[in-house]
Amino acid sequence: MMKKKTLPNSSSQEPNLKGTIISVSIVGFIIVASWFAVFGLFLSR
Amino acid sequence: MAIEKLLKYEQDSRFPLTLSKSESRLYMSFISFAFIALFVGGLMGLLQVLVRSGYYTLPAGIDYYQVLTVHGVVLGLVLTTYFIIGFQYTLMGKTVGISDTQYRVAWLGFWVMTLGTVMAAITILYGKASVLYTFYAPLQAHPAFYIGLALVIIGSWIACFVNWRQLYVWKKKHPGEKSPLLAFMVVINMIMWFIATLGVAASVLLQFIPWSLGYAATIDVLLSRTLFWYFGHPLVYFWLLPAYMAWYAIIPKIIGGKIFSDSLARLSFVLFLFFSIPVGLHHQLTEPGVQTTWKFVQIILTFMVVVPSLMTAFSMFATFEISGRRKGFGGLFGWFVHLPWKDVRFLAPFVGMLAFIPGGAGGLINASYQLNSVIHNTIWVTGHFHLTVATTVILTFFGITYWLVPHLTGRKLTPSVNRLGIIQTIFWAIGMTIMSAAMHIQGLLGGPRRSSFSEYNGSEQVAEWGAYQVAQAIGGTILFIGIVLMIYIFIKLAFFSPKGNEEFPIAEEEKDAEPTPMWLEKWKLWVAITIALILFAYTIPIMDIIQHAPPGSAPFAWPIGNN
Amino acid sequence: MHLHKYEKWWLIFGVGTLITFLLILGYGAFYLGTHPQSHGITIDPQEIEAEESFKPENLGLTKVDEGQYVLNVVASAFNYDLGTDEEGKPVKHIQIPKGSTVLVQAVTPDVIHGFNIAGTNANMMVEPGFISSMEVTLNKAGEYTLLCNEYCGSGHHMMFATVEVTE
Structure with a gap:
């Protein structure tokens, strides 16, 4: 049962995730923008 | 790297298991109950928005807040808990299996929860518990409401015990193997749920029930609120994590892809276990009796629980992009168009x-x-x-x-x-x-x-x-x-x-996926860290609340029409 | 455990953002002293009049100095007690000159209430056993609604008063 397999060293190339980093950046922008919007509202009141 | 690696798990050989007819009936009972709750609670929601528009009045002298209580209890507590427990049972049934004894105990849990739900529901319908789903003292509902809630919690604990036992038995049979991803996630969620519900159970059993029965003259309002919110925030993660289970381990299969990273999925769940609970004070920020320092400490911990969600966001997009590109959809967003x-x-x-x-x-x-x-x-x-x-x-x-x-x-x-x-x-x-x-x-x-x-x-x-x-x-x-x-x-x-x-649909890992490190299965350590964080975040505030408690509050039943 | 290069970027950006938020909030809290209310001053909910500020004659708005006011409120189901006027009628409308500071102090003899001058940062829970208090400066003239924003029973939505900020 417990046969140990040799693990391939992660020599395989990293996948192309350009679209992902752009997408999460948009998410990050929305978070930062809405936070500062309410922060501004707090300061103005 | 000197980290001990687990054997590569051969998924094809063992699961998904088949669900028997009787098993399916158990799981469907939970899920059907959830859909009944959806209809009842949804109807209440409709009445609420209509009343609030100003163009509609409830018939037969029905109180808005009675409707609101039904909405919150039935959707926030009943629909979610029943669906989640039912869904999680199917995940366990598919990945690690259920024994005859576990199956019978699971039914017991269903009936205990259902008895509690029916008790609470009748109390609300009689207008004796229009206290909303947060039941803040010193508004006082009929004791049957609190006893019903306690039974729902106890019934859900039975599901916790069954799920833990299911994985434990599986691990005994498969020594040295990593637990199936979905079973791992279910057990994490149920550990979190159990630790979190201890707070509200303590409050209901030791404060609300004796007080509503008249055995205790007064109640410590701030303590009851703090125990409620100790439970109230992890409650929302108890709702969210089953959705994350589907996102991490089921959606990839549906879109024809693979799990982005088994280890990161597990790591994010472990982080949720750590940081979901010691954060409840962020619901009590505008309260007079909680120290500012500890409010701020829990704010920092609350921000920590954002991190696993950031990881999840990345994993989701990455799963979409990788599977899209593998199907040959190039460009920056070609993968997106072809989901x-x-x-x-x-x-x-x-x-x-x-x-x-x-x-x-x-x-x-x-x-x-x-x-x-x-x-x-x-x-x-x-x-x-x-x-x-x-x-x-x-x-x-x-x-x-x-x-x-x-x-x-x-x-x-x-x-x-x-x-x-x-x-x-x-x-x-x-x-x-x-x-x-x-x-x-x-x-x-x-x-x-x-x-x-x-x-x-x-x-x-x-x-x-x-x-x-x-x-x-x-x-x-x-x-x-x-x-x-x-x-x-x-x-x-x-x-x-x-x-x-x-x-x-249960997604698999890539054929050449990096093996999941052994340390992710250190259950005792995860529970110990969780408890340590809770003790750190809550010991001093709760001691302070108890030591500097004002005179307690007598019950108030008339404001909610519970005369 | 392997992290993709972009995931590292994302997590560094994300954690950096969270730390930035916390630094801004922490600066406001511990350097400028802007906390949500938290004084922990207790009171017997059945004996609120034992406290000088909440004796009937001291309720409502009192001018203590130029541009300095104290507003003492008893919140109960389902009413804000802001004292009485010369004719003995309950006050439901208070006027505060723009830009003055108001120390709001509120208590409840019964259940939990909210104290929110809607559209301002004056937002507190009022709980039996504690004196809720915070200092607010109202900088924009206009008519505001003071309302209960924590459920307190069947008349919860009938619990309000008017706060007018005058030029």
Whole structure:
């Protein structure tokens, strides 16, 4: 049962995730923008 | 690296297991109960938005707050808990299996929960428990309400014990192997649930029940609130994590991809276990009796729980991009265009994911210490959790329903039901966008939550809120149409769809995936860290609350009409 | 455990953002002293009049200095007690000159209430056993609604008063 397999060293190339980093950046922008919007509202009141 | 690696898990050899007929009946009982709750609670929601529009009055002297209590209890506590426990049982049944004894104990849990739910429901219907789902003391409901709640919690603990036992037995049989991803996630969620519900159980059993029965003359209000919110925040993660289970380990299969990273998925769940609980004070920021320092400490911990959600966001996009590129869709966003938009099993959870972007951003604002005073107890908060739980979580649960119910009843998801499901998702998206946006804006303008229609002092400010309340009624009505559609779909899938075998999609890892490190299975360590964080975050505040307690509060039953 | 290069970027950006938020909030709280209310001053909910500020004659708005006011409120189901006027009628409308600081102090003899001057940062829970208090400066003239924003029973939505900020 417990046969140990040799693990391939992660020599395989990293996948192309350009679209992902752009997408999460948009998410990050929305978070930062809405936070500062309410922060501004707090300061103005 | 000197980390001990586990054997590569051969998924094809062992699962998914087959669910027996009787097992399926158990799981369907939980899920059917959830859909009954959806209809009842949804109808209440419709009544609420109509009343608040100012153009409708409840018939037969029904109290708005009674309707609101039903809405919150039935949707926030009953629908979610039943669906989650049922869904999690199916995940365990598929990955690690269930024994005869475990099966019988699981039924016991179902009946204990159901007895409790029925008790609480009757009390509410008699108008003896219009205390909303948070039941803040010293408003006093009939003792049957609190006893019913205690039974629901105890019944859910039985599900915890069964799930833990299921994985334990499996691990004994498979020494040295990593536990199946979905079973790992279920057990994490149930550990979190158990530790969190200890707080509310303590409050209900030691404070509310003796006090409502008259054995204790007074109640420590602040302590009861603190114990409630010790439970109240992990409660929302108890809702969210099953959705994350589907996102991490089921959606990839539906879109024809693989799990992005088994280890990162597990790591994010471990982080949720750590940081979901010691954060409840962020619901109590505007309270007079809690020390500022400890409020701020828990704010920091609250921000930590954002990290695993950031990881999840990345994993989701990465899964989409990798599987799209593998199918040959190049360019920056070619993978996005070619996602299976016409498959409701994907579309509904995807809309849920989108809703979590503003939902999460809003959550950060709510927890941001001083900023909380801008939105605290305004209808912004209602708008917030209608994005998170009532869109992200519920649309993911609907997405699960489309394949899980036919899988359990031996039927097929037909193209026509699929099409109806897409329409349902669109209704939900539109209705919720209108309702939630109106709630967010009205909240920023100061409009309160949990309030029946009122013109207050008739000022211009209040008149300005009126338009948003009408918008909420429009959005809420569209949502109710969505609920009716969903109930129809559920009945169709459960009883009338053609017989067949609907797939239970469980995603696999890449063939050459990096093996998951052994240390992720250090259960005792995870529980120990969780408890240590809770002790750190709560010991001093709770000692302070007890030591500097004011005279306790006598019960008040008349404000809720419980005479 | 392997992290993709972009995931590292994303997590560094994300954690950096969270730290930035916390630094801003922490600066406001511990350097400028802007906390949500938290004084922990207790009171017997059945004996609120034992406290000087909440004796009937001391309720409502009192000018203590130029541009300095104290507003004492008893919140009960379902009413805000802001004292009485010369004719003995309950006050439901108070006027505060723009830009003055108001120390709001509120208590409840019964259940939990909210105290929110809608559309301002004056937002507190009022709980039996504690004196809620915070200092607010109202900078924009206009008519505001003071309302209860924590559920307190069947008349919860009928609990309000008017706060007018005058030029």
